[in-house]
Amino acid sequence: MTSPSMTALRSSPESPSPEPRVEYADGRPLPLRTQTELDSPPRRPPTIEGLARIRRKSTYLAGDPLSLGIRSSSRRISRASSVVPEIESAWFEDLSRLDVLSPPMTPSRAFDSIHVKQRIEPPEVTLYDFTRLDYELERARVAGTGLWSTVFLADAAPKFSPASTEEPLTPPWSPPATYKHALPSLYAVKVPARTDAKEVFRQEAKILTFLARYPACQQFVVGFHGFDERNSSLVFEAVLGGSLENLNSRLKQMTEVARHLEMISIFPNLAEDLINGLAFIHDAGVVHADIKPANILLDISTPDHTPSSKPIIRARYIDFSASFRPANPSDSLKHAGGTWTYLAPEQMHLQPTLNTPTPASDIWSLGLTLLSLIIGTSPYTAACADTNNFMLREAIKTGDPLRFAGSDPVCRKRLVACQVFVDCCRCALVLDRERRITARAWRRWVEGHDLGF
Known part of the structure; x- marks a missing residue:
């Protein structure tokens, strides 16, 4: 039905005559097309x-x-x-x-x-998130000391949340989420022992953050949780198997036969882990610069978690305080040095082009580390007792640690009993660094030789 107002509007003489409009069957007009x-x-x-x-x-x-x-x-x-x-x-x-x-x-x-x-670049240094889970340094126990730091084993700090007094209105629809990886209950906290160690720690945190971007890092390097800005400390995964240096001390307490059997059992896996780990570090463009038994930790685990099962020992690297990336000019070489006994012969020279750590010097250090595991001590002990620095330096410069090791009767017997292990070390202990084997080639050598007798 048409309203009176609309009828008046159409019949008004003042308003212009609209165009004819089409209507629906029920009388409603179609929408007006304006534009x-x-x-x-x-x-x-x-x-x-x-x-x-x-x-x-x-x-x-x-x-x-x-x-x-x-x-x-x-x-x-x-x-x-x-x-x-x-x-x-x-x-x-x-x-x-x-x-x-x-x-x-x-x-x-x-x-x-x-x-x-707007792409976000990865951080240069991973910071430790103490809001997620903190540690108690006040009751921590000392695990080791070094030139720059003291390492503590610290328990995870308990987190208290206020208990809710109100009952939920409805029960939860699903059980609480369970996480695949539980949060750690123990940390290894590396605390600076000197005021000038903060710069060293910052450099080490940069190297560890860089390596952690590769998924294979956790197999060869001890897990790094981050740099704690509150006390300039480095927070690591706690590895309770001790170091390769501790293993040498335990082997000294065994009889010669028991020691030989233990060496046959553990050396192949340890050598394979360390050579593969060094190949990973070098492929990432990093020079460790301080490889020695004290900087290798052993992770001991049992495959089926039963007392009768044989434990598996895996070796991983720690202490990258002297490490650097040769291709990165921002990395400092000021603290790149090493421990005298495990330095390569070329590092005994005064020329910076020779004494600067290189991947080749890492190869020598690892070869000497494995040789020390076989004979149970430094190969230079018989010649200079590791106390006379002048004699030690001259012995290192000769580039023939196997000859010094053979001068001791006990060491000579151990070398003869494990000749295939000695051949593995001999690949790395080459005087000319240009002819020294690379980590990749060394890994291929191990794959082609049966070290497990």
Whole structure:
């Protein structure tokens, strides 16, 4: 039914005669067509100011001339066409506020460039998150000492949360989530022993953070939890199997036969772990620069967690305080040195081009470390007792530690009994560093020889 007001509006002589309108069968008029895409120029991205003035819905009243709506739309389009290129980027930011029938015809490379600019680079140093789980250093026990640091074994600090007195309205829909890897209950905290050790620790944290980006790192390097800015300490995974130096001390307490059987059992796996680990470190572009028995930790585990099962011993590297990346000029060489007994012969010279640690000097240090495990002591002990630095330096410069080891009767018997192990060490103990084997080639040598008798 037509209302009287609408009848009066149509019959009024003052109002212009509208065009004939088509109606539905029930008398309702069809929607009035005010403007189409053919009536107006192509749309351009509006300015930020124009976004607020765009009308979502037509407010055209019957009797208003259609030309007014077209002119106002043309003015808005002309204003939008004067947008400078840098403001056109707002089109993508405010696209969700517009009623657009089709997406803009902009190449997807525009979004890719935005993502590249906003890409987050990995941190240079991993910081220890003590808010997640802290440690108690006050009751920690000393695990070892060194030139720059003291290492403590610290228990994880308990976290107390206030108990809720309110009962839940409904029971939980699912059981609490269980995590695949439990949080550690024991940490190894490396605390600086000197004021100038903070710079050394920062450099070590950079190297460990860099190596930790590779998934294979956890197999060959002791796990690094981060650099604790509260006390400039380094927080590591606690490895309770002791060091290779501790293993040498335990082997000295055995009889010669028992020691030989134990050596046959553990040496092949230890040598394989250490050679593979050194190949990983060198492939990552890092020089360790201080390989020795005290800087190798042993992780002892049982495969089926039963007392009768034979334990598995895995070797991993620690103490990267002297390490650096030769290709990274920001890495400091000021503290790159080593321990005298395990230095390569070329490092005894005064020229910096010779005494600077290299991957070849790492190879020598590991070869001498494995040789020390076989004979139970330093190969230079018989010649100079490791106390006379002048004699020790001259012995190292000869580049023939096997000859010095053979001068002791006990060491000579142990060398003869484990000749295949000695051949493994001989690959690394070459005087000329240019002819010295690389870590990759050494690994291939081990794979081609049966060290397990």
